[in-house]
Amino acid sequence: MSTIRIRDARTNNLKSLDVDVPRGQVVVFVGLSGSGKSSLVFDTIAAEAGFQLTETFPPFTRNRLPKWTRPEVGQIDGLSPVVVIDQRRLGGNARSTVGTITDAWTYLRLLFSRLSTPHVGESNHFSFNDQAGMCQTCAGLGEVVASAVDRFVDLDRSLADGAILLPGFGNGGYWYSQYADIGSFDVHTPLREWSKAERDALLYGGEHAARLGTKPPKDYEGVVERFERIYLHTSDDLSDRKKETLARFTRAERCPDCHGDRLNEAARTATVRGHTIGELARMEISELANLVAELTEPTVRPVLDALRDRLAAMVTIGLGYLHLGRATTTLSGGESQRIKTVKHLGSSLIEMLYVFDEPTVGLHPHDVAAMTTLLEQLRDKGNSVLVVEHDPEVMAIADQIIEIGPHAGEHGGTLVFQGTFAELQQATTPTAAALSRPRPIKTQPRNPRGWLTIANATRNNLDNVTADIPTGVLTVLTGVAGSGKSSLAAELLAQHEAIVIDQKPVSTNRRSTPITYTGIATPVRKLFARTNNVPATLFSANSAGACPDCAGLGVIYTDLAFLDGQETVCQTCHGRRFTPEVLRHKVDGLSIADIDDLTITEAIHRLTDPAIASSLRHLDQVGLGYLRLGQPLTTLSGGECQRVKIAKELRETTAPTLYVLDEPTTGLHLSDIDNLLSVLDDLVEQGHTVLVIEHNLDVIRRADWLIDLGPGPGRHGGRILFQGRVADLTGTATAAALHPGVEIPG
Incomplete structure (x- = not known):
């Protein structure tokens, strides 16, 4: 069969979608964020291929393989064994390299x-x-865990004023008298005014204490000795409190x-x-x-x-700058994705189905060609390559492009275009419009209010770098993959206080949804109670109104021993979670169970309580209006998680703050990037400082200040090539990407 034939696909927001996806080609799927691309490619095509392959194994083996949820679809033909190469960071433990x-x-x-x-x-x-x-x-x-002695004491305080910062060592703490009441130390003089010998005796004991004029008791332990005995030289399971103390007062050091x-x-x-x-x-x-x-x-x-x-x-695939000893926990999402592809380059298997999720994430425009070459190589070996992507350079090498939309959420889920890249550029779809929109470089950047200095940074490949970060403006860190951007940002965080907004999961709890995350559950229950003149507890799935058979979960879980556990919809409430009496109470024609199915945008307009609208407004503002209120946050992509965090900061921010964002355009359609930039501009207008690690040219063009690192990756990078206004950038790989056709000197 020459196509993957899909009929009546209804997964998530797909509207009974029919499409024939050509086999043996590179097919790129495009569309707005939330339009249904991933629902088609991952949750329908890949899920069905994975499910059918897994079903060929015996139960014992199936129980140890990845679990696939079978999609809602009428018919799929023409599938092959699937290999999904996604953006999830490799993570692993400290032993994984x-x-x-x-x-x-x-x-x-x-x-x-x-x-x-x-x-x-x-x-x-x-x-x-x-x-x-x-x-x-x-x-x-x-590495070994070592005491961060410099964090143990505040030299500007006396013992009586709490100079020892460790739990239990301050004035009134369990260990305080072991230092303050032995007659060896002046408890009312700040430690900075003590002699070095006195400070060493306090901290290290032993021979340092023996040299004091007033010698401590024979069983005296220095602060460091006692801390290490209690926290480091014990085999007991650590409580959460002890773990928190270790995180604050120890650091990892190279093994001696x-x-x-x-x-x-x-x-x-x-x-x-x-x-x-x-x-x-x-x-x-x-x-x-x-x-x-x-x-x-x-x-x-x-x-x-x-x-x-x-x-x-x-x-x-552009990872030559890494080394084999590099911990996988330190790899970016893009690096992780490319590492996963390594094993497939040498594979002799053909007619496989390779599914990529934004393979250019983490790649500078200069490096994208290496990834597109890989996609073509996999195709030329006789495989089908399906790619969800927003990068025009990837669209340009596609044999065919499929656009899902036209918009997000409820207003997406249909096939709006299928054809070549040249044909897409002549179409009238949202992606075609975004491709043709001019995006000029900012010519009148905002003026800094001040500067934050990163001094003499040598982390990883940084070559004794000193950089000045302007405050009160939007700064973008650029450079080829591995040039030192993340290392420079890490140095900024080490030397200055900041809030990091990254792509790590927002929640690991499947019960966490936009409702719980934004705190609108209580206002929603009160709105229903007010409107219907009944107690608010009726509208809690954990309380009086919950279905008695499933305890408000909507599903019944059955343990089937060595087979997969089975989760079935509750036959009493049919997944609605509440009793029929509760579901009869309505607000604007909606029951409490209907609230979960509303998108954030719909909820803002249909739920009249101002507290609900104000809590949801920022999620809508960052382009997440298509999310349903009941959607588990565990299902969000890395880019969506990051935007949820941005929305939270918009909601809670007060005093001027430094924000550091790691590739916030991940998962964003070209037209959604404009919304993101408006959000970042709002943060700056509120008096905050925003620093973004980013490869996206639209973000770079809108920066007030640019710091470009390079010239290459690894030991070939780690230097600042340019600091200044974007309009003045010349002579680097980033400049070449901004101005195609202009050669880089040297």
Whole structure:
């Protein structure tokens, strides 16, 4: 079959959609945020393909595979096994690295176990996740938890005034008398006026205390000694309170024994061609690939071939600036997505269905060509490649474009265009209109109220960078992927107080919805109570009005042992969660159960209570008016989560604040970016300072101030190439993207 034939797709907001998606091509799906693209591609096509494949396995295996919810659709034909490559950050734990997640470390370990001098043992002797290879001091983590002594005391206070900031050590605390009442310290003099010997005796005890004129008791413990005994040298399970204390008063430091290599002495001193495995783990992948290419030992040829292929794949997709020792928890969403594609580049499978979710996220315009080349390579090997994307450069390489819309939520879910990119540019759809809209560079930027200085930053690849961030304006950090933008932002956060608005999930609780998040549940219940002259408790699904059979959940869960648990709609309330008596009470023709189905935009107009409208207005303002009030926040994308957080800040913000945003255009259609920029402008107009890490050219054009890093990734970057007004930018990769056709000097 030459097409994926879809009939009567009704998932989420899809309106009985019929469409034929060509197989063996790159097909890009476009449309406004919330128009139904993801509902079609991920929740219908990928979900059905995943479900049918999973059903071919026995129950024991199915229980350990990803769960797929079967879509609401009349018929789908022409599916293949599906590979979904999404934007979820790889995360993992402290033991997960770029090397382990790509299996490159497995091949490197095997190589060292066969060729290293001296011979150490099998490959597990080079594994930091195995007792045979790990450093015992840090248990293979490369870091140890150390006391952040500089945070323990406030030098401008005396002991009596609470100079020791640790819980239980301040005046009136459990341990206070061990320092204030022993006659060795002046409790009323600020610590800054003490001698260094006195401060060392207070903190470290031991020989420092023995040198004091008035020696403490024999059982005296310094503040640091006592803290570490209580918090660090204990095997007890930590309470939440202790965990909070550890987070405040400790820091991770490089392991003093392995110096970050994670391995024991034997493994970290063995060499191949004069290099230890730790040195290779710290090399940039592009440099490591060149070194491995020089190895020709025939006894390990299969290992070398596999390692070369894996490293070459990472270089091909623009990740050559990473190193194998990089923790996966530090990777961006875009880097995570590209890491996931590495294993598929070398695959011999054909006629697969690859589904990508915005593969250009985290990519500078300069780097997008590498990703589009990858998409074409997967297609040319005989696969079908479906891409949800907003980037015009990806649309340009598509064999076909499908636009879903015309608008978001209730007003989307239909097929509005299917054809080539050239045909789309001549169409009258929202995407076509956005593509043709001129977006000039800001020529009259706002003037800063002041400056925040980042001094001598050396984090990651930053080359002793000093930067001045203007306050009271919109600043954008730009540069190719890996140039040091996130590192510079992290230094800003370390040196100045700020609120970070990132793409991490808003909630892990499936009961959390826009209703609970905005706090409108109580005003809604009161509105129903007022209108119908009944108690407000009737309208709580956790109280008097709840369906007795499902306890207000709307579903019944049945545990089926080794099979998947089954969640079925409650047969008493039919998923409505309330008793029939409660559902008879209406506001504007709506029952309390109908409220969940309203979009945020609809609720603002239909629910007359001012408290409800004011709480929801900011979510509508950031372009999330299409979300339904009852939609679990766990289902939101990273970009949607970030916009929910922006809305919360708009609602709660008061004093002038520094906001740092990480790629807020993620998941946004070209026309929605204008709404986002209006929101950011509102924050600035309210007196706040906004700094954005961003690749989107429309955001860059609207910046008041630009800081461009580079010139390349990793060790080839880490320098500030430009600070100033966007209109004055020349000679960088960002300048070339803003002014196509202009060559970069050098």
